[in-house]
Amino acid sequence: GASGAVWLIEEGGDIRPLVSGLHSAPTPSLSRDGERVALTFRDDDGLFHLEEYRLKTGEAKRLTTTSWWMNHAHFSPHDESWIGYCHEGPCEEVMDRVWGFHAQDAPQGRCLLDQSVSGQPLSIGHERWSFHDCSVFAVAYGVSPGEPRGIYEIFTDGRPARLVSQ
Secondary structure, eight states: OBTTBEEEEOTTSOEEEEEOOOSSOOOOEEOTTSSEEEEEEEOTTSOEEEEEEETTTOOEEEEEEESSOEEEEEEOSSOTTEEEEEEOSOTTTOSOOEEEEETTTEEEEEEOOOTTTTSSOOOEEEEEEOSSSSEEEEEEOTTOSSSOOEEEEEESSSOOOEEEEO
16 A cells, blocks of 8 residues: 555556545555455544455455554454454553454454453553464553553453563
């Protein structure tokens, strides 16, 4: 994504925008088969949207909308029916950082981690979906009032988050 657009460069040299006119430069996530792109952006209405685009047809599908800064959309490599995204902002202030969308299990999007699990808040960021499970890895930063700090695995199925490395 650049200049408020997502550009397609096709075999043979054709270059065309898949979507343009966005207020920010989105960071698109390409599905494994190369047929879909997921991205988040802020629209004219001031709201943030998660959308999925079909590359062959250009068809856009709005998946969910928030009033807060939605960012970092990416397909789960383990199960691409899950699309992760985050509530962007200062890690000391945003207490619902890690989110996921799934058409059946989280059709409005769902926060995947209660960041106050230890009684004191964990300041979380750098989320990335895992390859081995329907889970997300994220860092609880050293500025966190809560402990333990370190790398956590966060699950979509309700299992409690587990500390991977302190």
